Amino acid sequence: MAGLAFDTIRGPVRWVARGAAATAGPAARIATEKRAAGTVSFEGVSKTYRSASGAVQALDRIDLEVPAGTIFGIIGRSGAGKSSLLRTVNRLEDPTSGRVLVDGEPIAELDMAGLVALRRRIGMIFQHFNLLSAKTVRQNVALPLVVAGVPRAEIGTRVDEVLRLVGLEDKAETYPSRLSGGQKQRVGIARALVSNPEILLCDEATSALDPETTLAILRLLRDINRRLGITIILITHEMSVIREVCSNVVVLEQGRIAETGPVWRVFGSPEHPATRALLEPLIRGLPADLSARLQPHPAPGATAVLRITFSGQSTPDLASLAAAAPVRLLQAGIEQIQGHAVGRMLVAVGDAGPDAEARLRALGGEIERIGYVAADD
Amino acid sequence: MSPQMIDRVWQALLDTLFMVGVSAGIAVLAGIPLALFLVTSGPHGIFPAPRAHKLVGTLVNGFRAVPFIVLLVALIPFTRLVAGTTIGVWAAIVPLSVSATPFFARIAEVSLREVDAGLIEAAQSIGCRRRHILLHVLLPEALPGIVGGFTITVVSMIGASAMAGAVGAGGLGDVAIRYGYQRFDTTVMTAVIAILIALVCLVQFVGDAAMRRLRAR
Ligand SMILES: Nc1ncnc2c1ncn2[C@@H]1O[C@H](COP(=O)(O)OP(=O)(O)O)[C@@H](O)[C@H]1O
Numbered sequence: 289m290a291g292l293a294f295d296t297i298r299g300p301v302r303w304v305a306r307g308a309a310a311t312a313g314p315a316a317r318i319a320t321e322k323r324a325a326g327t328v329s330f331e332g333v334s335k336t337y338r339s340a341s342g343a344v345q346a347l348d349r350i351d352l353e354v355p356a357g358t359i360f361g362i363i364g365r366s367g368a369g370k371s372s373l374l375r376t377v378n379r380l381e382d383p384t385s386g387r388v389l390v391d392g393e394p395i396a397e398l399d400m401a402g403l404v405a406l407r408r409r410i411g412m413i414f415q416h417f418n419l420l421s422a423k424t425v426r427q428n429v430a431l432p433l434v435v436a437g438v439p440r441a442e443i444g445t446r447v448d449e450v451l452r453l454v455g456l457e458d459k460a461e462t463y464p465s466r467l468s469g470g471q472k473q474r475v476g477i478a479r480a481l482v483s484n485p486e487i488l489l490c491d492e493a494t495s496a497l498d499p500e501t502t503l504a505i506l507r508l509l510r511d512i513n514r515r516l517g518i519t520i521i522l523i524t525h526e527m528s529v530i531r532e533v534c535s536n537v538v539v540l541e542q543g544r545i546a547e548t549g550p551v552w553r554v555f556g557s558p559e560h561p562a563t564r565a566l567l568e569p570l571i572r573g574l575p576a577d578l579s580a581r582l583q584p585h586p587a588p589g590a591t592a593v594l595r596i597t598f599s600g601q602s603t604p605d606l607a608s609l610a611a612a613a614p615v616r617l618l619q620a621g622i623e624q625i626q627g628h629a630v631g632r633m634l635v636a637v638g639d640a641g642p643d644a645e646a647r648l649r650a651l652g653g654e655i656e657r658i659g660y661v662a663a664d665d
Numbered sequence: 666m667s668p669q670m671i672d673r674v675w676q677a678l679l680d681t682l683f684m685v686g687v688s689a690g691i692a693v694l695a696g697i698p699l700a701l702f703l704v705t706s707g708p709h710g711i712f713p714a715p716r717a718h719k720l721v722g723t724l725v726n727g728f729r730a731v732p733f734i735v736l737l738v739a740l741i742p743f744t745r746l747v748a749g750t751t752i753g754v755w756a757a758i759v760p761l762s763v764s765a766t767p768f769f770a771r772i773a774e775v776s777l778r779e780v781d782a783g784l785i786e787a788a789q790s791i792g793c794r795r796r797h798i799l800l801h802v803l804l805p806e807a808l809p810g811i812v813g814g815f816t817i818t819v820v821s822m823i824g825a826s827a828m829a830g831a832v833g834a835g836g837l838g839d840v841a842i843r844y845g846y847q848r849f850d851t852t853v854m855t856a857v858i859a860i861l862i863a864l865v866c867l868v869q870f871v872g873d874a875a876m877r878r879l880r881a882r
């Protein structure tokens with residue numbers, strides 16, 4: 289990984305060894321032009337599965353735009369239709385009605401040759417990696433090029449390039465069964481990238497991995513997105529994954545879009561109950577001892593407990609906060625998502641004069657009085 | 666045993682090896698395409714052809730339901746058509762192949778069905794056409810199981826070939842029955858049984874070793 293630089297020469301992206309790039313010229317050569325290709329549009333996409341046990345509507349009139357070059361997250365409960373939606377992009381599943389467009393082109397009309405060509409522009413990685421056990425790492429990664437009839441010599445260099453990209457150059461001749469989960473997913477990524485796709489689909493790609501490996505794979509995906517400008521659409525049930533890498537997110541609930549938008553906005557001020565339910569594990573509740581002492585009405589000399597919610601519109605300014613009122617910080621969980629401060633703070637405001645709260649309000653953030661605690665606590 | 670008898674047993678061994686070898690070859694050549702057809706032509710397969718699927722499935726079951734000794738006789742007109750004769754080694758090879766092919770196809774089919782559907786999807790997602798899926802996914806992934814199934818097929822063919830004497834094809838079984846059983850020659854009987862056991866063990870050993878090698882990847 290470290291020894292690599294990326295270089296875009298009109299058309300397919302090429303990787304060059306850093307040494308070569310450094311001698312070749314200025315930094316501008318190394319910088320990657322973001323490609324415009326890689327847009328996906330869903331227009332009224334519905335999908336109904338019919339089986340012996342009856343019909344299941346997995347998707348219900350989905351309208352969604354995935355801009356080129358973004359990392360787009362799909363979240364939702366199990367069975368919400370996430371995989372069904374993702375799989376319409378490379379036509380592993382065909383919509384029952386509505387249409388999917390890739391770079392503005394409706395993909396339903398493609399014939400077999402067109403479909404194969406489309407799939408070569410769209411890589412996909414899977415939760416269980418789906419590597420061929422009878423082929424070595426090299427043969428697995430080479431397969432997309434082999435079936436595309438790419439000349440042998442070219443396949444060799446290209447496979448070496450992507451193996452280096454994912455950090456597996458020393459495992460080329462190994463069989464997948466000898467690799468760890470993280471290494472297997474790297475092979476999956478290499479295989480997905482070997483034909484220079486403009487879109488990468490990830491269906492729970494990190495769900496089978498431990499947290500540390502998950503983080504490494506996410507970094508790799510983010511790197512690929514930044515340097516190659518590949519659009520990434522990823523499904524996950526881990527909210528931290530979305531927070532870590534996605535720029536936009538769509539929340540599915542029973543085949544419909546519950547809400548969608550930039551991650552900081554959806555995570556900062558979730559509107560839909562489904563989103564709130566998904567984010568629940570990320571939100572810290574009241575500390576148990578505090579909630580036990582909390583009273584709904586002020587006793588004489590009581591301290592007001594306020595919850596200040598930041599949903600990305602403003603940044604908590606602690607100095608002004610302290611200047612506005614005599615506040616004591618009880619609990620805080622604020623994070624930066626795409627440069628927006630999102631989270632909540634719990635503060636106790638002594639001498640809860642009416643204007644103290646008004647002054648706090650002026651600082652931004654949404655203030656909610658959740659109760660009082662006795663002054664001597 | 667007289668040198669003559671040793672000669673006879675030796676010739677019988679060669680006949681058995683020839684009959685079983687050729688029939689096994691035919692069973693593979695015909696059985697694997699048949700198995701691939703059975704796996705891929707179902708309503709959710711990659712080459713859906715539900716009607717043909719059902720027809721072929723029924724046919725395969727039909728052949729498997731008929732005992733080999735019956736098939737041997739029932740196929741005589743067909744054997745004459747194909748082999749040009751109804752006696753001798755070639756006359757046994759036709760019914761042996763006809764009986765082994767559906768047997769092997771069903772076993773191979775099971776291994777092919779066990780290939781994870783996710784692998785087929787992954788192959789589709791990287792732009793594999795259907796023939797690529799057969800060649801790069803289904804066959805190589807199912808190979809260890811197919812090899813195991815082939816071993817079972819060959820072993821049961823060695824057993825079935827004992828009945829080939831009925832059409833004058835000779836072979837070990839024929840010698841055992843004619844000399845060992847009908848003429849009470851216990852030595853011949855024992856020798857033939859020992860050779861058959863050794864033969865089956867050898868086939869099983871080679872098959873298992875091949876399968877282990879394939880699985881070790
Ligand atoms: N091949 C299929 N046949 C029948 N029902 C299916 C099939 N695939 C998915 N479903 C159903 O469609 C719904 C959505 O599934 P899916 O898209 O896999 O959800 P998710 O990925 O969000 O868990 C579920 O109710 C599921 O049972």
Ligand SMILES: [Mg+2]
Pocket residue numbers: 370371372
């Ligand atoms: Mg799913």
